[in-house]
Amino acid sequence: MGQEMPEKLDDVARLAGVSAATVSRALRGLPGVADRTRTRVVAAAAELGYAISPAASSLATGRTGTVGVIVPYVDRWYFSRLISGVERVLRDAGISLLLYNLGDDPGRGRFFAGLPLRRRVDAVLVLSLPLTEVERELLLGLDVPLVTIGTEEPGGDSIGIDDHGAAVTAMRHLVQLGHREIAFIGESDPIPLGFTTPLRRLAAYREVYHALCREDGREPEAGFETGGGFTVAGGERAMGALLGLPRRPTAVFAASDEMAFGALRTLRRAGLRVPEDVSVLGFDNHDLADLLELSTVAQPVPELGERAGRLLLARLSGGKIATSPSILGTQLVLRGSTAPMTGR
Amino acid sequence: MGQEMPEKLDDVARLAGVSAATVSRALRGLPGVADRTRTRVVAAAAELGYAISPAASSLATGRTGTVGVIVPYVDRWYFSRLISGVERVLRDAGISLLLYNLGDDPGRGRFFAGLPLRRRVDAVLVLSLPLTEVERELLLGLDVPLVTIGTEEPGGDSIGIDDHGAAVTAMRHLVQLGHREIAFIGESDPIPLGFTTPLRRLAAYREVYHALCREDGREPEAGFETGGGFTVAGGERAMGALLGLPRRPTAVFAASDEMAFGALRTLRRAGLRVPEDVSVLGFDNHDLADLLELSTVAQPVPELGERAGRLLLARLSGGKIATSPSILGTQLVLRGSTAPMTGR
DNA sequence: CACGCTCTTGCAAGCGCTTGCATCGATGAT
DNA sequence: ATCATCGATGCAAGCGCTTGCAAGAGCGTG
Numbered sequence: 001m002g003q004e005m006p007e008k009l010d011d012v013a014r015l016a017g018v019s020a021a022t023v024s025r026a027l028r029g030l031p032g033v034a035d036r037t038r039t040r041v042v043a044a045a046a047e048l049g050y051a052i053s054p055a056a057s058s059l060a061t062g063r064t065g066t067v068g069v070i071v072p073y074v075d076r077w078y079f080s081r082l083i084s085g086v087e088r089v090l091r092d093a094g095i096s097l098l099l100y101n102l103g104d105d106p107g108r109g110r111f112f113a114g115l116p117l118r119r120r121v122d123a124v125l126v127l128s129l130p131l132t133e134v135e136r137e138l139l140l141g142l143d144v145p146l147v148t149i150g151t152e153e154p155g156g157d158s159i160g161i162d163d164h165g166a167a168v169t170a171m172r173h174l175v176q177l178g179h180r181e182i183a184f185i186g187e188s189d190p191i192p193l194g195f196t197t198p199l200r201r202l203a204a205y206r207e208v209y210h211a212l213c214r215e216d217g218r219e220p221e222a223g224f225e226t227g228g229g230f231t232v233a234g235g236e237r238a239m240g241a242l243l244g245l246p247r248r249p250t251a252v253f254a255a256s257d258e259m260a261f262g263a264l265r266t267l268r269r270a271g272l273r274v275p276e277d278v279s280v281l282g283f284d285n286h287d288l289a290d291l292l293e294l295s296t297v298a299q300p301v302p303e304l305g306e307r308a309g310r311l312l313l314a315r316l317s318g319g320k321i322a323t324s325p326s327i328l329g330t331q332l333v334l335r336g337s338t339a340p341m342t343g344r
Numbered sequence: 345m346g347q348e349m350p351e352k353l354d355d356v357a358r359l360a361g362v363s364a365a366t367v368s369r370a371l372r373g374l375p376g377v378a379d380r381t382r383t384r385v386v387a388a389a390a391e392l393g394y395a396i397s398p399a400a401s402s403l404a405t406g407r408t409g410t411v412g413v414i415v416p417y418v419d420r421w422y423f424s425r426l427i428s429g430v431e432r433v434l435r436d437a438g439i440s441l442l443l444y445n446l447g448d449d450p451g452r453g454r455f456f457a458g459l460p461l462r463r464r465v466d467a468v469l470v471l472s473l474p475l476t477e478v479e480r481e482l483l484l485g486l487d488v489p490l491v492t493i494g495t496e497e498p499g500g501d502s503i504g505i506d507d508h509g510a511a512v513t514a515m516r517h518l519v520q521l522g523h524r525e526i527a528f529i530g531e532s533d534p535i536p537l538g539f540t541t542p543l544r545r546l547a548a549y550r551e552v553y554h555a556l557c558r559e560d561g562r563e564p565e566a567g568f569e570t571g572g573g574f575t576v577a578g579g580e581r582a583m584g585a586l587l588g589l590p591r592r593p594t595a596v597f598a599a600s601d602e603m604a605f606g607a608l609r610t611l612r613r614a615g616l617r618v619p620e621d622v623s624v625l626g627f628d629n630h631d632l633a634d635l636l637e638l639s640t641v642a643q644p645v646p647e648l649g650e651r652a653g654r655l656l657l658a659r660l661s662g663g664k665i666a667t668s669p670s671i672l673g674t675q676l677v678l679r680g681s682t683a684p685m686t687g688r
Numbered sequence: 689c690a691c692g693c694t695c696t697t698g699c700a701a702g703c704g705c706t707t708g709c710a711t712c713g714a715t716g717a718t
Numbered sequence: 719a720t721c722a723t724c725g726a727t728g729c730a731a732g733c734g735c736t737t738g739c740a741a742g743a744g745c746g747t748g
Contacts, residue, residue, distance in 0.1 A: 400704035
């Protein structure tokens with residue numbers, strides 16, 4: 001009871017009456033082991049409750065059976081879902097997941113300086129975290145496969161959605177409802193290097209909105225592009241700013257549901273009705289979007305994670321298949337927060 | 345540029361003109377190294393960009409610099425916050441976090457059978473995951489410190505809140521508002537072994553509600569105890585069931601905000617106003633509780649995580665200080681979802 | 689019956705770091 | 719000047735597993 005030393009390969013070997021080398025091969029399913037022998041070894045291992053020492057194995061092979069996952073936030077809906085998806089496929093494949101939560105943490109510098117993943121992981125997955133040039137180089141210097149979700153890093157595979165297309169579809173929806181004064185809540189400046197997602201959604205917004213203005217022969221309202229930092233509080237503030245504008249939007253497109261939630265709240269507090277007075281459209285299809293009747297662009301978050309996980313596995317098994325960036329589909333989900341423009 | 349072999353201890357030793365042993369000691373800040381030598385070694389290491397091989401170090405010392413964190417869900421608010429808190433303090437301490445997301449996953453059995461953390465971690469943290477007897481034994485068999493949040497496992501340290509006290513406070517609030525027909529939304533049966541949290545909140549509910557009934561000289565309504573599985577959808581259903589009761593509650597206490605959200609939604613759909621027709625009280629102080637004007641019991645989730653992280657660190661540095669379970673405080677946060685009973 | 693194959697198995701040299709013990713000066717005491 | 723001491727270093731034996739290579743066994747063939 002208690003301090004019993006864990007069994008080692010040799011113990012199994014002795015019990016099975018073979019050499020350690022054979023045990024190693026037998027247990028890993030390598031060829032070149034007679035069936036009878038393998039059976040005996042497996043039985044012996046089971047009897048002793050033998051479990052390999054990852055450290056020793058890793059030292060000998062150079063592989064760790066672990067991948068590092070770097071995220072900006074674990075506690076935001078989008079990321080936690082992503083992680084959940086990734087984790088599932090990795091665990092199924094018997095590989096462990098080392099989590100690093102960077103965010104706007106001051107520890108980020110220290111992380112990249114120390115690079116605790118070095119020699120600790122067989123691959124790295126970066127979730128929608130914009131990397132600086134240096135950071136990317138450091139990661140690539142790890143000399144293991146790199147895959148990213150939501151950002152495209154030269155040197156790594158990436159998975160994502162068609163942000164631009166989805167955002168255009170969203171905007172078109174508002175336009176079809178008759179809205180022409182459409183505002184946008186996205187990332188606050190400065191947009192971190194490489195953070196393509198907010199940029200693309202913004203570009204799409206601008207494209208559609210500016211076209212609208214051109215048709216109507218008027219100038220786009222610059223104040224319509226606001227930043228909400230992808231948080232509820234940020235969305236709240238952004239909406240506040242929009243309400244302060246001389247020219248008020250009749251519809252708002254938020255680049256994330258969380259920001260849309262914030263906007264809803266500001267609107268409610270201001271005594272404005274949604275969607276009668278202003279339509280609000282989000283992006284994500286957050287769990288609570290349904291609850292709040294928020295129309296939004298649904299993106300298949302868990303699938304993104306699973307897909308990334310599978311890609312990772314493929315890379316681990318040496319697959320050097322140059323995959324072009326994987327793009328998953330999105331879908332406009334209409335609920336109660338968007339409605340046709342009412343006569344002013 | 346590419347395939348350069350990572351440097352090893354020997355390389356540093358050569359550059360610094362000392363032995364590998366000295367480098368090892370110098371770099372780890374062990375005593376018995378002359379200051380001048382240490383400086384030289386550190387410089388050499390820096391120049392070569394040397395980074396220790398965790399595998400080798402781990403093989404030699406038996407320590408891994410990693411802790412395993414086991415959670416039932418990563419993508420639920422409470423857990424993601426917890427993880428975030430834990431991760432921060434661990435990363436600050438330079439130790440890595442191996443994440444295992446079990447949930448009601450069928451892979452759970454496989455996880456405990458294979459026990460991928462074995463020999464991979466220096467400690468294990470279990471987040472509000474009720475363990476079966478066997479599972480707990482397996483974890484304890486890992487022979488590393490075990491700490492838990494939200495559940496008390498014999499053999500491990502635990503951190504949590506006073507669920508019973510907090511729930512009683514919540515219930516009292518409803519009572520003070522004049523409510524006497526109070527329903528509860530909690531865990532659905534069967535409550536997993538060891539999952540004390542829902543049990544305690546239920547017990548508190550029952551205690552207060554039954555006392556009320558006794559005062560009024562009537563039987564408690566058994567149908568008032570519903571299960572919502574701690575999800576929005578579950579809460580929705582539970583509220584639906586409550587509305588179907590002949591005797592309808594005037595207030596509902598949900599053991600989690602997510603379930604309360606679901607309840608809100610069912611109420612809204614049923615055309616009932618909150619809080620005029622029914623008061624709703626949650627538990628957690630979810631990020632969106634504010635947005636939804638939900639009165640709730642706030643628990644310091646990130647602090648719980650940080651606290652657990654620190655406890656873990658203490659245990660890792662050999663601290664055998666028998667800490668009694670750490671209990672953090674909670675606070676009733678009143679918003680718009682609870683109001684005095686209106687005449688029926 | 690000898691020879692050459694193929695299939696199993698074992699040997700032993702690592703993988704890169706840690707650590708108990710021995711060594712070697714330098715320093716202080718006698 | 720001599721010897722005990724103590725701090726700074728180096729030696730070398732692991733830690734537990736993997737793997738190239740060699741050796742042995744069993745077989746079919748000429």
